[in-house]
Amino acid sequence: MDYQTTILYGLAFVLGILTIHIYNRLVRSWQRVREAWSGVEVQLTQRASLIPNLVETVKGYARHESHVFEEVTRLRTILQEAPGPAEAGKVNHDLHWSLGRLLAVAENYPQLKASDNFKELQTELSFLEEKIAYARQFYNASVQLYNTTIQSFPYLFLASVLRFRPAEFFQAEDKDRPVVKVEFGKIK
Amino acid sequence: MNEESFGPSLAYNRVDRNLRQTLLLSLLLVIVVVLQLACLFIFLAVTFGVLVVVNEFFSHHVLGATFSKIFTQKENLIFWSALPALISLGLALVLIIFLHTRLAGYFFLRSVQAIQIRPGQERELWQTLESLCVGSGLPPPRLYLQETQAANAFVTGLSPKQASVVVTRGLLNLLDHRELEGIVAHELSRIGNYDIRLNTILAAVVWVLRLPKLILTNLLFKTEEFGEAVVLFILFILFAVLFLVLLIIIATMKFLIPLSSLVLYLVLPIIIIFCGPRLGLAIQRKVSRERVFLADADAILLTRYPPGLTQALQKLRGGLYAMQISTATAHFYLVDPLQRVGSFESTHPAIEERVAFLEKISGMIPSSKVGEHLPATAQQEAEIRDNTLDDTNPESNGEPRKPIKYIFILFGALCGVLLALFVNLRIALIGWVLFIIISFGMYWLWANRNKT
Numbered sequence: 001m002d003y004q005t006t007i008l009y010g011l012a013f014v015l016g017i018l019t020i021h022i023y024n025r026l027v028r029s030w031q032r033v034r035e036a037w038s039g040v041e042v043q044l045t046q047r048a049s050l051i052p053n054l055v056e057t058v059k060g061y062a063r064h065e066s067h068v069f070e071e072v073t074r075l076r077t078i079l080q081e082a083p084g085p086a087e088a089g090k091v092n093h094d095l096h097w098s099l100g101r102l103l104a105v106a107e108n109y110p111q112l113k114a115s116d117n118f119k120e121l122q123t124e125l126s127f128l129e130e131k132i133a134y135a136r137q138f139y140n141a142s143v144q145l146y147n148t149t150i151q152s153f154p155y156l157f158l159a160s161v162l163r164f165r166p167a168e169f170f171q172a173e174d175k176d177r178p179v180v181k182v183e184f185g186k187i188k
Numbered sequence: 189m190n191e192e193s194f195g196p197s198l199a200y201n202r203v204d205r206n207l208r209q210t211l212l213l214s215l216l217l218v219i220v221v222v223l224q225l226a227c228l229f230i231f232l233a234v235t236f237g238v239l240v241v242v243n244e245f246f247s248h249h250v251l252g253a254t255f256s257k258i259f260t261q262k263e264n265l266i267f268w269s270a271l272p273a274l275i276s277l278g279l280a281l282v283l284i285i286f287l288h289t290r291l292a293g294y295f296f297l298r299s300v301q302a303i304q305i306r307p308g309q310e311r312e313l314w315q316t317l318e319s320l321c322v323g324s325g326l327p328p329p330r331l332y333l334q335e336t337q338a339a340n341a342f343v344t345g346l347s348p349k350q351a352s353v354v355v356t357r358g359l360l361n362l363l364d365h366r367e368l369e370g371i372v373a374h375e376l377s378r379i380g381n382y383d384i385r386l387n388t389i390l391a392a393v394v395w396v397l398r399l400p401k402l403i404l405t406n407l408l409f410k411t412e413e414f415g416e417a418v419v420l421f422i423l424f425i426l427f428a429v430l431f432l433v434l435l436i437i438i439a440t441m442k443f444l445i446p447l448s449s450l451v452l453y454l455v456l457p458i459i460i461i462f463c464g465p466r467l468g469l470a471i472q473r474k475v476s477r478e479r480v481f482l483a484d485a486d487a488i489l490l491t492r493y494p495p496g497l498t499q500a501l502q503k504l505r506g507g508l509y510a511m512q513i514s515t516a517t518a519h520f521y522l523v524d525p526l527q528r529v530g531s532f533e534s535t536h537p538a539i540e541e542r543v544a545f546l547e548k549i550s551g552m553i554p555s556s557k558v559g560e561h562l563p564a565t566a567q568q569e570a571e572i573r574d575n576t577l578d579d580t581n582p583e584s585n586g587e588p589r590k591p592i593k594y595i596f597i598l599f600g601a602l603c604g605v606l607l608a609l610f611v612n613l614r615i616a617l618i619g620w621v622l623f624i625i626i627s628f629g630m631y632w633l634w635a636n637r638n639k640t
Contacts, residue, residue: 134319
């Protein structure tokens with residue numbers, strides 16, 4: 001075998017190893033994104049199971065605030081059926097604010113505020129919201145890594161051939177936060 | 189600050205990079221250790237061989253004949269005598285590291301008397317830990333609480349799956365929620381960065397580095413503990429026998445050393461044996477300090493709230509973290525409980541340095557412009573006084589300070605070289621051995637001059 005053939009074989013071998021490495025890296029990156037997303041879903045599901053309990057408790061004392069209850073229940077259902085992270089992010093954002101309004105309702109009902117059941121649920125909810133925030137942070141970091149990888153130099157060829165698409169961030173921006181108007185006149 | 193300005197996810201990329209770093213550093217230290225131990229065994233074997241040659245004056249023994257061949261021919265043995273040392277001591281190193289990593293953490297946790305916290309107890313602490321685990325992608329470690337007023341925390345466990353975090357009651361009382369979050373994030377970062385595994389391996393390697401010096405100094409004098417002396421003696425015999433057997437095999441293959449460089453081969457090992465442990469220790473401590481900075485940085489990366497950890501460290505500046513523990517385990521803690529800072533052998537950087545570092549990388553206002561650290565209450569101050577070790581006398585363990593030891597060694601080396609240059613070489617060898625014994629004797633006398 002002459003040296004040209006040897007070099008050719010050597011080059012082919014090295015390219016083969018590189019391709020394997022690149023493919024594995026892409027797969028690993030993508031699986032981490034999926035794993036991170038399942039972590040987010042776990043926390044969202046836990047909160048979703050908490051919400052009916054919370055709504056019932058508040059309803060027990062504040063029957064007339066029905067618009068808040070309906071909104072919370074509606075958003076909860078939509079969140080469970082959200083197709084992907086970006087959609088889920090928007091709905092989660094709205095749900096978070098609705099829950100805030102629900103808890104604010106309790107301010108006007110001292111009996112509700114003092115009840116142990118409500119306090120327990122409130123603490124649980126705050127813990128869960130913290131976990132959701134951390135899960136979101138972790139998921140977005142994984143997505144950022146993955147998106148960067150599939151657009152970086154050696155990986156982008158194989159990524160486009162194998163149809164690795166960029167993943168969506170979960171609730172990355174707060175652009176849609178409604179402007180809260182504070183009306184001091186209403187405070188008694 | 190948006191998410192793009194921060195680095196990669198905590199758990200994954202850091203781990204890859206740190207595993208590589210661990211490997212490289214371990215390799216470096218292993219090379220240093222092996223060189224050192226090779227020197228020891230060359231020295232010991234040659235000394236032994238010299239004694240056998242002397243013995244040959246009185247009898248014709250086959251062993252003596254072989255060694256006299258070694259010392260009168262001119263080829264190079266140094267490389268081939270290093271080889272058996274490499275083999276036998278490579279095995280010893282692997283064994284010691286394996287034992288150390290498997291057993292140290294387990295016994296440490298048992299000795300500390302911490303109570304495990306179940307998910308229902310200490311809710312806030314547990315939830316903080318769980319949230320941070322969600323944020324970092326690590327499995328939740330076991331959580332323990334130690335009932336002591338000293339405010340400190342530590343981690344054990346070689347991998348995230350086997351990790352444990354211990355927090356003291358004093359720490360829980362001292363810090364608020366955000367600060368506690370910063371501290372737990374720091375501990376979790378240590379787990380995720382495999383810091384404990386790295387430090388344990390390095391500590392084991394440094395211990396092996398001390399072995400030659402230990403063997404040499406302790407075998408010649410009585411040790412406090414008879415058991416320790418027996419173990420060391422047996423080790424020495426085993427290694428010497430193994431080494432000499434291999435040496436004889438190699439010597440019969442006609443690789444032999446030149447006499448003129450023999451003295452150099454005796455002088456250099458002595459210097460390496462005594463300076464090596466210090467160098468290894470300095471490397472290990474430096475690595476430990478750098479890892480603390482890394483854990484701090486990863487903690488604020490995880491919590492996205494730098495003032496949490498920074499204020500917690502500020503609160504600890506008063507010395508509330510002091511505890512009486514053995515030096516071997518001090519590097520696991522959040523802040524060094526033995527309060528050794530500033531020297532090259534401290535395992536943690538000073539709190540002021542850590543605070544300054546965090547402020548720099550997170551763009552906060554430096555605390556010097558803001559105010560004093562939180563003063564300790566009277567009860568906490570009394571606790572600190574009870575717990576701070578009185579370690580001002582470096583000669584309390586009987587060893588003379590560094591410069592004096594090294595003077596003895598260098599003096600001995602110089603005498604050896606002079607003898608070799610101006611006197612017959614065979615006499616130089618015998619004289620050299622005698623001188624080693626005399627200088628060790630002097631060293632021992634100096635070291636024990638304060639004892640009755």
